[in-house]
Amino acid sequence: MDFQLIPICSEIDHEMEYKYRSVDICDICSKSGISYRCINCDYSRCSGCHRDILASEEISERLRKGKIKNDIKLAEFKLKEDGLTQWDVMVSNGEICYVNKLMRTYSFEYPYTEPPNNSPDIKTEVRPREQINNIRCGIATVYENIKNYLSHT
Numbered sequence: 001m002d003f004q005l006i007p008i009c010s011e012i013d014h015e016m017e018y019k020y021r022s023v024d025i026c027d028i029c030s031k032s033g034i035s036y037r038c039i040n041c042d043y044s045r046c047s048g049c050h051r052d053i054l055a056s057e058e059i060s061e062r063l064r065k066g067k068i069k070n071d072i073k074l075a076e077f078k079l080k081e082d083g084l085t086q087w088d089v090m091v092s093n094g095e096i097c098y099v100n101k102l103m104r105t106y107s108f109e110y111p112y113t114e115p116p117n118n119s120p121d122i123k124t125e126v127r128p129r130e131q132i133n134n135i136r137c138g139i140a141t142v143y144e145n146i147k148n149y150l151s152h153t
């Protein structure tokens with residue numbers, strides 16, 4: 001029995017159509033009697049192989065969907081935990097995507113931002129400027145004092 005390379009038609013846009021031919025040989029199991037043919041190339045397969053392939057495609061699709069569903073749940077939980085209530089989880093091209101409901105923006109990165117109590121940051125930014133002014137005042141006063149002292153002697 002000769003074994004050939006199996007031309008599995010997984011070409012994109014190649015469609016299988018039902019066409020029973022008792023003399024043709026299945027490209028997968030080499031049995032005679034095919035039920036499905038590719039419209040775009042010579043690939044054909046019997047009903048048994050056709051069913052197996054559809055089943056395996058369905059299983060991998062189901063697994064993929066199950067994984068995505070789980071990822072969405074995890075992402076939603078994380079957003080809730082971080083208090084990012086303005087963000088929603090969506091799927092774009094099979095990837096988790098974060099949508100900002102208020103800003104109408106989206107991101108593939110987790111949208112973690114610092115908690116909103118950023119007032120200490122503003123204070124620390126202001127403080128050095130105050131200090132510089134104080135130092136300047138201090139030096140000016142000291143200089144003034146010295147000048148006064150010198151002019152008095």
Ligand SMILES: [Zn+2]
Pocket residue numbers: 026027028029030031045046047048049050
């Ligand atoms: Zn077959």
Ligand SMILES: [Zn+2]
Pocket residue numbers: 009011014015038039040041042043
């Ligand atoms: Zn084909």
